[in-house]
Amino acid sequence: MEQPHKGRHAFSYALPIMIPMGISFFFIGLGFGLYATSQGFPWWVPPVLGIVIFAGSMEFVTIGLLMGGFDPLTALMLTLFVNGRHIFYGLSMLTKYVNMGWKWFPTVFWMCDESFAINATTKLPDNVDEKWFYFHISWLNGLFWAVSTFAGGLFGNLLSDFDLRGVGFVLPGLFIVIFIEMLLNAKNKKTRIFGISGMVLALVMLILFGKQAFMLISMISMLATCYVAYKWGGVRID
Known part of the structure; x- marks a missing residue:
């Protein structure tokens, strides 16, 4: 039981x-x-x-x-x-x-x-x-x-x-609140920097590629950035 x-x-x-x-x-x-x-x-x-x-x-x-x-x-x-x-x-x-x-x-x-x-x-x-x-x-x-x-x-x-x-706008508003809460509760400054950088990168991709394509391009760019920071930049986020 x-x-x-x-x-x-x-x-x-x-x-x-x-x-x-x-x-x-x-x-x-x-x-x-x-x-x-x-x-x-x-x-x-x-x-x-x-x-x-x-x-x-x-x-x-x-x-x-x-x-x-x-x-x-x-x-x-x-x-x-x-x-x-x-x-x-x-x-x-x-x-x-x-x-x-x-x-x-x-x-x-x-x-x-x-x-x-x-x-x-x-x-x-x-x-x-x-x-x-x-x-x-x-x-x-x-x-x-x-x-x-x-x-x-x-x-x-x-x-x-x-x-x-x-x-x-109900769901976008909900995700904005979740994102802000994650930033405020982040354990270290590196996490906040990566979170804000991801948001800025997504906005740039939205302007450059439009709303139909920016999501996938943004995530690929974020993944590549995090990999480079981890592999060659020595960045560790526990």
Whole structure:
């Protein structure tokens, strides 16, 4: 009975953290459902895409791809540029998502911006099992997204009468708060310098390459910079 107890205890700790995230997910999922149905797709398409793809940005792009001609190469390149950041998430979580048993695959599949932000930054008390916590955060994100896209697709015509402008800033605002909190709680000055440098680099890449390509280019540049600093600059961040 030890394992179920650990799972329940970790869930009771994860759920309050996930409620604000679920609310923000709900509005963005509604937006996706509204968008898909406004383009002529049936109500069930948004939740199916949400469950199968589970990459919010790419799901919006997929609607446009489905409306165009069959072009798998373009779809591959767009997916790489829009959601290539998931590769870097995976690299940074290699040491956390280990020895998880059957929980490993669903936790990896449901890893998104929000799951990564919470699982990578939350300081857990000693009595909370971290593997169960990672799992609960991930599947709750998946559930919230599936339910919100379902609601957006099913009630799209009714919800279209409401003015939801500005709701899309909920998640960017959340990530800004998480970023500031990480800077303030950083253990040393080097971490703060790398965090601020990454932000400046991302802004420069956004200006140079535009919003469609800057994310992947920024992350590659950050990875190269950190590698050079570690390999030849002697920089160590513990």
